[in-house]
Amino acid sequence: MSCQSLIILLLGSGGREHALAWKLSQSPLVHHVYCVPGNGGTASTPKCTNHSDLPSPEKVSSFPALVSFAQRHGVNFLVPGPEAPLVAGVVDYFEQHAPGVRCFGPKSDAARMEGSKTFAKDFMRKHAIPTAKYQNFSSHASAKQYLETVDHPVVIKASGLAGGKGVIIPSSKDEAQEALTDIMLKSEFGAAGEEVVIEEFLEGNEISILSFSDGITIKSLPPAQDHKRIGDGDTGGNTGGMGAYAPCPSSVVSQAQMEEIERTVLRPTIKGMEDEGYPFRGVLFTGLMMATSGPCVLEYNVRFGDPEVQTLLPLLAPETDLAQVLYACTDHTLSSVQVSITNDVAATVVVAAGGYPSSYPKGTPMKLKDIPEDVQVFHAGTAVDVEGKLKTSGGRVIAATATGKTLKEAVEKAYGGVKAIEFEGMYYRRDIAARALN
Numbered sequence: 168m169s170c171q172s173l174i175i176l177l178l179g180s181g182g183r184e185h186a187l188a189w190k191l192s193q194s195p196l197v198h199h200v201y202c203v204p205g206n207g208g209t210a211s212t213p214k215c216t217n218h219s220d221l222p223s224p225e226k227v228s229s230f231p232a233l234v235s236f237a238q239r240h241g242v243n244f245l246v247p248g249p250e251a252p253l254v255a256g257v258v259d260y261f262e263q264h265a266p267g268v269r270c271f272g273p274k275s276d277a278a279r280m281e282g283s284k285t286f287a288k289d290f291m292r293k294h295a296i297p298t299a300k301y302q303n304f305s306s307h308a309s310a311k312q313y314l315e316t317v318d319h320p321v322v323i324k325a326s327g328l329a330g331g332k333g334v335i336i337p338s339s340k341d342e343a344q345e346a347l348t349d350i351m352l353k354s355e356f357g358a359a360g361e362e363v364v365i366e367e368f369l370e371g372n373e374i375s376i377l378s379f380s381d382g383i384t385i386k387s388l389p390p391a392q393d394h395k396r397i398g399d400g401d402t403g404g405n406t407g408g409m410g411a412y413a414p415c416p417s418s419v420v421s422q423a424q425m426e427e428i429e430r431t432v433l434r435p436t437i438k439g440m441e442d443e444g445y446p447f448r449g450v451l452f453t454g455l456m457m458a459t460s461g462p463c464v465l466e467y468n469v470r471f472g473d474p475e476v477q478t479l480l481p482l483l484a485p486e487t488d489l490a491q492v493l494y495a496c497t498d499h500t501l502s503s504v505q506v507s508i509t510n511d512v513a514a515t516v517v518v519a520a521g522g523y524p525s526s527y528p529k530g531t532p533m534k535l536k537d538i539p540e541d542v543q544v545f546h547a548g549t550a551v552d553v554e555g556k557l558k559t560s561g562g563r564v565i566a567a568t569a570t571g572k573t574l575k576e577a578v579e580k581a582y583g584g585v586k587a588i589e590f591e592g593m594y595y596r597r598d599i600a601a602r603a604l605n
């Protein structure tokens with residue numbers, strides 16, 4: 168099969184999936200994108216249709232229905248957005264039951280790099296990839312004892328998938344012990360907390376790097392910076408991400424540091440995975456702390472992340488075709504495909520429902536009016552109801568992305584885009600990229 172007429176099955180319903188659908192639909196290689204389930208944004212994207220009647224793609228029990236849907240609709244390319252189906256083996260399942268469908272994403276053995284933080288940490292130790300000092304535990308008693316002996320601030324991580332909530336940064340030993348009890352004895356994160364990583368707390372600037380790989384070649388997008396906390400000045404609870412910008416200025420990551428990351432982290436990761444017999448095909452998302460000792464890996468994700476992807480896709484140069492890049496990752500031809508970036512800077516501001524990341528209302532009517540031409544609005548938690556009206560359906564509802572010649576211009580334009588969004592209780596951070604701008 169060549170990638171001449173791609174009929175894509177795109178799994179997921181977030182801002183990431185709208186951004187992917189938006190970019191993929193622009194490719195002349197793409198004939199149609201079936202979004203399962205999709206959201207209010209993919210519903211009105213050219214070449215895209217939503218299919219919310221299928222069972223949730225997150226679960227193994229849904230895989231047979233997805234394969235049968237793919238076969239009925241002539242799908243030849245699978246693009247899973249979220250981590251859960253990848254970790255659960257959706258790629259393995261399709262390779263076995265629908266061999267005519269190419270899959271962009273790692274098989275379950277490679278997806279352990281995200282699905283198990285203990286696994287990822289041991290991989291990094293074995294391959295000498297810089298990361299915070301740590302120990303893994305599966306018994307509460309030994310974790311408790313270890314915690315009593317360490318003399319540095321720690322971070323406590325539930326090993327399994329916890330929807331971005333499984334990491335605790337305690338401010339005292341007592342709080343750390345409490346977190347261990349909650350995770351390991353009270354099963355706060357269910358099976359995800361059966362194992363924990365206790366690692367050294369690192370200080371510094373955090374960055375995200377998204378890299379395409381076909382298992383051997385690696386091509387990275389410029390470093391992006393997310394804003395994880397809900398409140399201005401990085402205060403309040405952790406979220407899925409409230410805004411991002413890219414590329415990071417050299418005060419955050421210099422060219423030399425970027426080369427160091429390539430040399431000490433990205434290439435050894437892809438090489439190590441190949442050597443271990445679970446090559447990585449897909450997009451590797453490496454979260455790094457620019458610590459005083461140098462760049463350190465905080466975690467790997469095995470898929471695109473938002474809001475980074477909303478910020479990075481608009482930076483792809485016109486001659487770079489995302490569909491071709493994704494396809495090249497599945498047939499070992501990434502080395503022959505250009506991944507070019509414009510000289511622009513991009514910024515994304517996420518608009519959330521009031522109350523998020525705690526409880527928040529759903530089903531609030533929304534209006535989008537006079538969206539500036541140079542702003543791209545990416546839906547996340549939105550849905551179109553039976554009457555065709557747009558409503559909120561999640562915590563992070565929608566985002567505005569803009570590019571500019573400078574970071575300042577991109578940020579101003581993105582905030583201009585936020586003005587076009589209207590719903591009761593909407594909330595957004597006012598300081599996206601503020602630190603980089605100062």
Ligand SMILES: Nc1ncnc2c1ncn2[C@@H]1O[C@H](COP(=O)(O)OP(=O)(O)O)[C@@H](O)[C@H]1O
Nearest residue numbers: 299322331332333334366367368369454465466
């Ligand atoms: N060793 C560390 N030192 C300081 N902060 C950390 C450390 N590990 C994680 N964090 C913080 O916790 C957040 C979540 O941790 P991460 O490992 O990315 O897990 P997940 O995204 O699965 O919740 C990170 O974005 C970072 O802000």
Ligand SMILES: [Mg+2]
Nearest residue numbers: 331454465466
């Ligand atoms: Mg993370």
